[in-house]
Amino acid sequence: MSQLNSTSSEMDLDRPNIEEYLPSEAIQESNEKLHLRDLLDISPTLTEAAGAIIDDTFTRCFKSNPPEPWNWNIYLFPLWCLGVVIRYGILFPARVLILTIGWIIFLSSFIPVHFLLKRHDTWRKKIERYLVELICSFFVASWTGVVKYHGPRPSMRPKQVFVANHTSMIDFIILEQMTAFAVIMQKHPGWVGLLQSTILESVGCIWFNRTEAKDREIVARKLREHIQGVDNNPLLIFPEGTCVNNHYTVMFKKGAFELGCTVCPIAIKYNKIFVDAFWNSKKQSFTMHLLRLMTSWAVVCDVWYLEPQNLRPGETPIEFAERVRNIISVRAGLKKVPWDGYLKYFRPSPKHTERKQQSFAESLLRRMEEKGK
Amino acid sequence: MGSAPSMLTQYDIEDVQEYSYNLFSQQEIVSLYERFCQLDRNAKGFISADEFLSVPEFAVNPLSQRLLKMVDGLNFKDFVAFLSAFSSKASIQQKIELIFKVYDLDNKGKVTFNDILEVLRDLTGSFMTEKQREVYFSVVYVPFGFPLSSK
Numbered sequence: 001m002s003q004l005n006s007t008s009s010e011m012d013l014d015r016p017n018i019e020e021y022l023p024s025e026a027i028q029e030s031n032e033k034l035h036l037r038d039l040l041d042i043s044p045t046l047t048e049a050a051g052a053i054i055d056d057t058f059t060r061c062f063k064s065n066p067p068e069p070w071n072w073n074i075y076l077f078p079l080w081c082l083g084v085v086i087r088y089g090i091l092f093p094a095r096v097l098i099l100t101i102g103w104i105i106f107l108s109s110f111i112p113v114h115f116l117l118k119r120h121d122t123w124r125k126k127i128e129r130y131l132v133e134l135i136c137s138f139f140v141a142s143w144t145g146v147v148k149y150h151g152p153r154p155s156m157r158p159k160q161v162f163v164a165n166h167t168s169m170i171d172f173i174i175l176e177q178m179t180a181f182a183v184i185m186q187k188h189p190g191w192v193g194l195l196q197s198t199i200l201e202s203v204g205c206i207w208f209n210r211t212e213a214k215d216r217e218i219v220a221r222k223l224r225e226h227i228q229g230v231d232n233n234p235l236l237i238f239p240e241g242t243c244v245n246n247h248y249t250v251m252f253k254k255g256a257f258e259l260g261c262t263v264c265p266i267a268i269k270y271n272k273i274f275v276d277a278f279w280n281s282k283k284q285s286f287t288m289h290l291l292r293l294m295t296s297w298a299v300v301c302d303v304w305y306l307e308p309q310n311l312r313p314g315e316t317p318i319e320f321a322e323r324v325r326n327i328i329s330v331r332a333g334l335k336k337v338p339w340d341g342y343l344k345y346f347r348p349s350p351k352h353t354e355r356k357q358q359s360f361a362e363s364l365l366r367r368m369e370e371k372g373k
Numbered sequence: 374m375g376s377a378p379s380m381l382t383q384y385d386i387e388d389v390q391e392y393s394y395n396l397f398s399q400q401e402i403v404s405l406y407e408r409f410c411q412l413d414r415n416a417k418g419f420i421s422a423d424e425f426l427s428v429p430e431f432a433v434n435p436l437s438q439r440l441l442k443m444v445d446g447l448n449f450k451d452f453v454a455f456l457s458a459f460s461s462k463a464s465i466q467q468k469i470e471l472i473f474k475v476y477d478l479d480n481k482g483k484v485t486f487n488d489i490l491e492v493l494r495d496l497t498g499s500f501m502t503e504k505q506r507e508v509y510f511s512v513v514y515v516p517f518g519f520p521l522s523s524k
Contacts, residue, residue, distance in 0.1 A: 050459045
């Protein structure tokens with residue numbers, strides 16, 4: 001009877017990180033004669049497929065674990081109820097109040113400055129920058145954000161970009177409160193879009209559209225123009241292209257790394273004990289996400305400003321991107337995953353399948369040739 | 374994440390366990406249920422082909438289309454039964470049955486030369502010509518000379 005490969009269907013979803021790229025061989029090489037079983041035994045390929053169905057490294061990146069309930073006890077439950085009362089009844093209104101005050105101050109200063117100081121551009125930009133940093137601080141205060149910044153603060157210089165790992169849109173707010181970055185973002189609908197087109201325009205923002213095919217070239221050009229300008233705010237890019245759950249990093253897009261300038265990595269790690277800051281954009285709107293943050297105890301995170309990196313001689317932009325991703329992942333304690341974040345929205349390109357088919361076909365042809373000798 | 378795993382009662386777990394020839398432990402069935410709920414985005418009770426294909430590792434597999442025909446629309450019980458063939462405790466008979474079903478996609482009860490060639494086509498894509506595939510097939514198959522059919 002044919003020998004068949006058997007595998008145990010390993011159910012442990014928390015098994016140690018595999019860190020392996022897809023196996024490129026689907027069949028074992030052997031120098032024996034060709035048997036009928038070699039033709040009929042498709043079990044390695046089937047096992048790979050079943051393995052993918054049971055657990056795969058890509059969906060793990062976007063899994064948000066609901067917090068373990070701890071209120072299952074007779075005395076813990078009332079404590080938890082008290083906590084809910086405090087969070088929703090006291091903290092939440094206080095935070096809404098703080099945020100409202102912040103908006104009032106911001107708008108009453110921003111609008112006049114924006115229109116009245118049209119001639120005095122440098123002054124206007126300076127004040128607007130300060131005001132944007134201010135409103136972001138108000139935002140952070142409204143979630144009781146405890147943010148610890150490590151490392152030297154970014155300085156305004158041309159020919160540099162900042163890259164960071166991406167967990168939620170609040171990454172941007174947390175970084176913005178320290179330095180007024182210009183950012184490249186997906187245009188959102190609703191009130192977020194309104195904010196984007198008015199206030200963020202003043203710090204200089206670039207829009208992209210995932211679904212536009214030609215978009216990449218247009219965006220690359222805009223990026224290049226931006227970093228050449230001396231007076232422009234430093235540019236912040238999230239090369240993952242999508243929100244990931246802060247345990248893993250997906251592959252960085254090389255766009256930020258082929259601009260021919262210094263790349264300054266920033267690592268962000270949230271502490272999940274207080275709240276899980278991952279924004280699962282498929283499950284929640286940004287408003288719901290913000291409300292959840294505002295009714296939690298605190299948002300605790302660490303931000304590390306890491307050493308600026310340059311393209312090394314002989315390094316391709318893709319290798320450069322991987323190197324920087326490694327630096328960020330190590331610093332923030334994240335695991336690397338060899339997938340493109342856009343696979344969340346699009347199917348993998350057929351060339352991955354073709355690569356497997358090619359190696360299988362080549363091994364078959366090789367063995368046929370040997371048999372013929 | 375769909376419904377919580379606590380929606381499975383002990384009775385459900387035992388029912389599923391029995392249905393899949395007792396090849397999984399109860400903990401494994403609970404984990405499988407978590408995974409099932411994770412893939413089944415709108416909690417409809419089955420996983421659609423599109424949701425299977427959203428797992429990139431599955432979508433790049435050369436046999437994914439064949440497998441899709443077998444797993445599309447399965448409810449949890451059948452899903453577990455399908456996966457039970459991959460357990461290390463499954464019998465050789467069960468594994469061969471699964472492979473047979475992959476070849477005999479239209480359920481006619483036998484595997485024809487055409488079926489074998491089609492699977493070979495899926496596995497090699499455009500990297501082997503039709504002639505080369507037929508040559509390979511004849512080289513391997515001819516020494517045996519018996520037709521394949523269902524047991």
